[in-house]
Amino acid sequence: xxxxxxxxxxxxxxxxxxxxxxxxxxxxxxxxxxxxxxxxxxxxxxxxxxxxxxxxxxxxxxxxxxxxxxxxxxxxxxxxxxxxxxxxxxxxxxxxxxxxxxxxxxxxxxxxxxxxxxxxxxxxxxxxxxxxxxxxxxxxxxxxxxxxxxxxxxxxxxxxxxxxxxxxxxxxxxxxxxxxxxxxxxxxxxxxxxxxxxxxxxxxxxxxxxxxxxxxxxxxxxxxxxxxxxxxxxxxxxxx
Numbered sequence: 388x389x390x391x392x393x394x395x396x397x398x399x400x401x402x403x404x405x406x407x408x409x410x411x412x413x414x415x416x417x418x419x420x421x422x423x424x425x426x427x428x429x430x431x432x433x434x435x436x437x438x439x440x441x442x443x444x445x446x447x448x449x450x451x452x453x454x455x456x457x458x459x460x461x462x463x464x465x466x467x468x469x470x471x472x473x474x475x476x477x478x479x480x481x482x483x484x485x486x487x488x489x490x491x492x493x494x495x496x497x498x499x500x501x502x503x504x505x506x507x508x509x510x511x512x513x514x515x516x517x518x519x520x521x522x523x524x525x526x527x528x529x530x531x532x533x534x535x536x537x538x539x540x541x542x543x544x545x546x547x548x549x550x551x552x553x554x555x556x557x558x559x560x561x562x563x564x565x566x567x568x569x570x571x572x573x574x575x576x577x578x579x580x581x582x583x584x585x586x587x588x589x590x591x592x593x594x595x596x597x598x599x600x601x602x603x604x605x606x607x608x609x610x611x612x613x614x615x616x617x618x619x620x621x622x623x624x625x626x627x
Contacts, residue, residue, distance in 0.1 A: 403421075403453055403455060404419070404420070404421050405418075405419070405420045405421075405454070405455065405457060406418070406419050407419075407457040407458075408430065409457065409458070409459035409464050410459060411459050411461070411462055411464075411478055412461070412462065413462070413480045413481075414430075414478070414480065414481065415430040416428065416429070416430065416436070416464065416478065417429070417430055417431075417432055418457050418464060418466070420453070420454035420455070420457065420466060421453070421454075422441065422451065422452045422453050423440070423441065424438060424439050424440040424441050424454075425437075425438070425439040425441070425454055425466055425474070426438050426439075427464070427476075427485065436482070436483040436485065437476075437483055437485040439474070439476075439487065441453075441454060441468065451469060452469055453468070453469050453497075454466050454467065454468050454469075454474075455467050455468070455469070455497065455498055455499060455500070456473075456498045456499065456500045456501035456517065456518075457501065458501040458502055458503045458515070459503060460503040460514055460515050460529040461514075461529050461530075462477065462478050462479075462480075463475050463476060463477060463478065463488070463529055464476045464478055465491075465501050465503070465515065465517070466501075467497075467498025467499070467500070467501055467517060467519075468497070468498060469497045469498075470497070471492070471493075471494035471495050471496055471497060471498060471519060472490050472491065472492050472494070472498075473490065473491035473492075473494070473498060473501065473517050474487060474490055475487070475488050475489040475490070475491065475533060476488065488531075489532065489533060491517065491525070491527070491533055491535075493517075493525045493535060493538065494517065494519040494521075494523060494525065495519075495521070495523075496519045496520040496521045496523075497519060497520045498517060498518070498519050499518045499519055499520050499545060499546055499547055499548075500517075500518045500546070500547065500548050500549050501515065501516070501517050501518070501549070502515070502516050502549045502550050502551045502556075503515045503516075503529075503551060504551040504552065504553075504593070512528065512554065512571075513526045513527065513528055513536050513537075513551070513554060513570035513571055514527070514528060514529050514551070515527040515528070515529050515533070515551075516549050516551055516556050516570065517549075518546040518547075518548075518549045518558065519541075519545075519546065520545045520546075521541045521543075521545065522540075522541025522542055522543065522544050522545055522546045522560060523538065523539070523540060523541045523546075524538070524539035524541075524546060524549065524556060524558060524568070524573075525537075525538050525539075526538070526539070526556065526570050526571070526573070536570070536571055537570075537571065537572060537573040538573065539556070539558075539568055539573040544560045544561045544562045544564075545560065545561040545585075546558050546559065546560055546561075547559055547560065547561060547585065547586050547587060547588070548586060548587070548588045548589040549589065550589050550590070550591040550598065551570065551591075552591055552593055552596065552598070552612060553593075553596075553614070554569065554570045554571060555567055555568065555569065555570060555576065555612070555621045556568040556569075556570050557589055557591065557598055557612075558589075559581075559586030559587075559588070559589045559600055559602075560585075560586060561585040561586070562585070563580065563581060563582035563583055563584055563585060563586060563602060563604070564578060564579060564580055564581060564586075565577075565578075565579040565581040565586065565589070565598075565600055565610070565623075566578050566579070567579075567612075567621050567623060569621075576620050576621040576622075577621060577622065577623050579610070579623060581600050581602070581608055581610075582600065582602035582603075582604050582606060582608070583602075583604040583606075584602050584603035584604040585602060585603045586600055586601070586602045586603075587601050587602055587603060588600075588601050589601075596611060596612040596613060597609055597610065597611055597612070597626070598610040598611075598612055598623070607627070608625060608627055609625070609626040609627040610623045610624065610625055610626065611623070611624045611625075611626050
């Protein structure tokens, strides 16, 4: 999945534009968000199959209206908003009959990122994590009704990017730290002082367990993730 970020929200109401390919088990949709709303297209961009307007009625005059954080989980697409709500869309196998099935309302500040991974059929498996500008992480199991499994409190620093890997949450923060948490319990495995300035983005190669972090200090680092055979804890070793 690929995202393009062209503008950041500011006090004048200008909002970021995000473009993201969402790969579902049965189709691929191109999702575009702006301050006007959420648009979903067929993967080649030829046909718009859905439009959802963002309601700015409860936004203050100095607050930007935007959607931020896009991820696919099963046959759902999740999109975060400036209000802290996460919109969950139920996607059919084909056609335009997309439905806003649920709004997740556990965050009090704007959503900053959303990450997912296949749940692999395990009933207690966390497969979705949402992050916000306060640093709060919410871990969910997707389904007809998303179930909140745990909340990982913030510590006064925004969480700019999250990833999920084998039941582990990797979170990048505005103070340059990367933290690895157990998704099902919220317990912390590793805290890495990875960068001198705020982390801009994390990316993950799940097949080989490699985590990439990029930050405002202009550095990119790569970390090798592994699970200790003795106690099952996640470890991170620098590769670059």
